Amino acid sequence: MTTATGQSMKSAGIRSRTEPDLKEGASRVLAECRLNLSDAIQLFLRQVVVKNGLPFEVKVPNATTRAAIDEAMGKSLPRFNSVNELFDDLEKAAKRKTR
Numbered sequence: 001m002t003t004a005t006g007q008s009m010k011s012a013g014i015r016s017r018t019e020p021d022l023k024e025g026a027s028r029v030l031a032e033c034r035l036n037l038s039d040a041i042q043l044f045l046r047q048v049v050v051k052n053g054l055p056f057e058v059k060v061p062n063a064t065t066r067a068a069i070d071e072a073m074g075k076s077l078p079r080f081n082s083v084n085e086l087f088d089d090l091e092k093a094a095k096r097k098t099r
Helices: 020-032 037-051 063-074 083-098
Strands: none
Touching: 020 037
16 A cells, blocks of 8 residues: 555554444445445544544443433333334323323
């Protein structure tokens, strides 16, 4: 590979594992931007260097958010056999809240 000035560029391989659906979805979005996964990863890594960190904000959840996440993770969600059954349950829950 060479640069615009004709200088040789070395490259190093990166291997990464991800879910097939995530890869497919990201590839589809990137293709609309005329990019492939390799281009996107290279752009991301360049931004990491420029920003001297992640190029987006990452926050540790506060205590309230962490408690809500922990509570949600411990709950089992109801199962419904049909959309109508789901909506019936939602209507019942809404009626209970208004009482």
